[in-house]
Amino acid sequence: MSQRPPIPPETVEAVLRRLYEAAVAAALPSNTVSAHLPSPPRGRTVVIGAGKAAASMALAVEAVWNGPLSGLVITRYGHGAPCRRIEVVEAAHPVVDTAGLAATSALLDRVAHLTEDDLVLCLLSGGGSALLAASVPGVTLEDKQAVARALLKSGATIAEINCVRKHLSAVKGGRLAQRIAPARLVTLAISDVPGDDPSTLASGPTVPDPTTREEALRILDRYIPEAPAAVRARLLDPASETPKPDPAHPPDFRLIATPADAIAAAAAVARAHGYAPLILGSDLEGDAVAVAGDHATIVRQILAGDGPVAPPCVILSGGETTVTVQGRGRGGRNAEFILALAVALDGAPNVHALAADTDGIDGSEDNAGAVIGSDILVRARRLGVSARSRLEDNDAYGFFAAVGGLVTTGPTLTNVNDFRAILIDRPSTA
Structure with a gap:
C-alpha cells in the first residue's frame, strides 16, 4: 500500500507562508x-x-x-x-x-x-x-x-x-x-x-x-x-x-x-493542510543557534520514528531568541535561527522550515526572516557559499541573499514576536 508522496517543495513553501500569514492575521x-x-x-x-x-x-x-x-x-x-x-x-x-x-x-x-x-x-x-x-x-x-x-x-x-x-x-x-x-x-x-x-x-x-x-x-x-x-x-x-x-x-x-493566539491560528491552518501540529511554546527564549539546535534534535527524533508526533507534521514555536554578535555580517535573529537549523540538520530529507518576525522586519534588515528546504546546503555549495562560515560571521542575511530564501513582506503593522514552523513530510514508500 502506497502512502502519500512528499508534497513538492514549491507547494511546501506555500504552506509555510500560509502558516505565517495566519499567525500575522490573528494579531492584526x-x-x-x-x-x-x-x-x-x-x-x-x-x-x-x-x-x-x-x-x-x-x-x-x-x-x-x-x-x-x-x-x-x-x-x-x-x-x-x-x-x-x-x-x-x-x-x-x-x-x-x-x-x-x-x-x-x-x-x-x-x-x-x-x-x-x-x-x-x-x-x-x-x-x-x-x-x-x-x-x-x-x-x-x-x-x-x-x-x-x-x-x-x-x-x-x-x-x-x-x-x-x-x-x-x-x-x-x-x-x-x-x-x-x-x-x-x-x-x-x-x-x-x-x-x-x-x-x-x-x-x-x-x-x-x-x-x-x-x-x-x-x-x-x-x-x-x-x-x-x-x-x-x-x-x-x-x-x-x-x-x-x-x-x-x-x-x-x-x-x-498574543504570541499564543498567533501560534494557535497557524496550528489550525496546518491541520487543514494535513499536518499534525507540535507546539513547543509561544514564549521560547535563548540564543538563536542553541534554540535551532534544540529544534533540530526534535526533527531528527521525528524522522527516526521516535518523536512525539509522526510525519506529516509541523513543529511550531514562537518567542524571542537572541543573537550575540561576534562577526561582521548582517542578519536578524530569525535568519540566524533558520541558517543554524539548516547547518544542524545537514540536509535531512523531507524537511522545510520558515522563521520570521511577525512585524515583517527581522531586526534591522528589510526581510521578515527566511525559508529553507532540504536542498539548501547543496544549493549553497554549488554557489561556493559556506553556511557554517556565514553563521560564524553572523551573516545569515548575506547567506540567504546569495543562495535564496529571504522572506520579505514589508511591515505587517502588528507584532507578536517571532514565528517558526518546521514542516516534516513522510517519504514515499512502495
Whole structure:
C-alpha cells in the first residue's frame, strides 16, 4: 500500500507562508481592537501609544469609536497608517532618535491637564520601548543610544534590556501612568514578549514596575561594564527607582493579541493542510543557534520514528531568541535561527522550515526572516557559499541573499514576536 508522496517543495513553501500569514492575521488590530474598547467617557477621549502596531491600532480605534477623539501615537519609520483624528509620528527603532524624543514630548502634552471625566486610551505594542522615550537628568540621548546598541548586541533578553531602559526613562516603568492621573487610563496591548508580562511589554509605561535599579545595575555590569559613567550614576541615584505595584489599585491593562493566539491560528491552518501540529511554546527564549539546535534534535527524533508526533507534521514555536554578535555580517535573529537549523540538520530529507518576525522586519534588515528546504546546503555549495562560515560571521542575511530564501513582506503593522514552523513530510514508500 502506497502512502502519500512528499508534497513538492514549491507547494511546501506555500504552506509555510500560509502558516505565517495566519499567525500575522490573528494579531492584526483590525481583527482584535474593537472587542476590547471601553465605553466612552463623560469628558474627552485622548488616544496615545507607541509601537510597531501603534498606528494600525489607532486606525482600528478610529473605525469604530463613537464620539470625539484626538491624540498622538508613535510608530517605527515605515509603519504608519492613514489616521484622520489621531496624529501619527514615525521615529527610529530599535535605537531611539531625536524624532522619538520630540514625539514623546508632544504625546505628554496631549495628556496634560486632564480630569477624572476624561479617558486616555493607550495603545502599546512591540517596539514601544525605543519609540516612547523621555530623557532623565544627566543622561544624554547619546548615552541612551550607546546603552541600547550595546545591549542589543550582547545577547541580553528583552526583559533585561527593558529593565535597564525603565530606570533610565521619565515615562517607562509606570511613569507615564503617573503623568496621566487623574484621568481614567485603559491600555490595549499587542504582546511581543515571552509570558505577555505587561511590565516588560514596551517597558511597561502604564503599569507599575516590579524590577529595581539594583537589578538594572547588575544587568549593566554583566553585559556592558564599560557603559557611560552618566548611566551608571543615574542608576545609583534613588531617583531612578520606578513606581511599584499596589494590589489595591491594579491597572486596566487589556491584552488584545498574543504570541499564543498567533501560534494557535497557524496550528489550525496546518491541520487543514494535513499536518499534525507540535507546539513547543509561544514564549521560547535563548540564543538563536542553541534554540535551532534544540529544534533540530526534535526533527531528527521525528524522522527516526521516535518523536512525539509522526510525519506529516509541523513543529511550531514562537518567542524571542537572541543573537550575540561576534562577526561582521548582517542578519536578524530569525535568519540566524533558520541558517543554524539548516547547518544542524545537514540536509535531512523531507524537511522545510520558515522563521520570521511577525512585524515583517527581522531586526534591522528589510526581510521578515527566511525559508529553507532540504536542498539548501547543496544549493549553497554549488554557489561556493559556506553556511557554517556565514553563521560564524553572523551573516545569515548575506547567506540567504546569495543562495535564496529571504522572506520579505514589508511591515505587517502588528507584532507578536517571532514565528517558526518546521514542516516534516513522510517519504514515499512502495
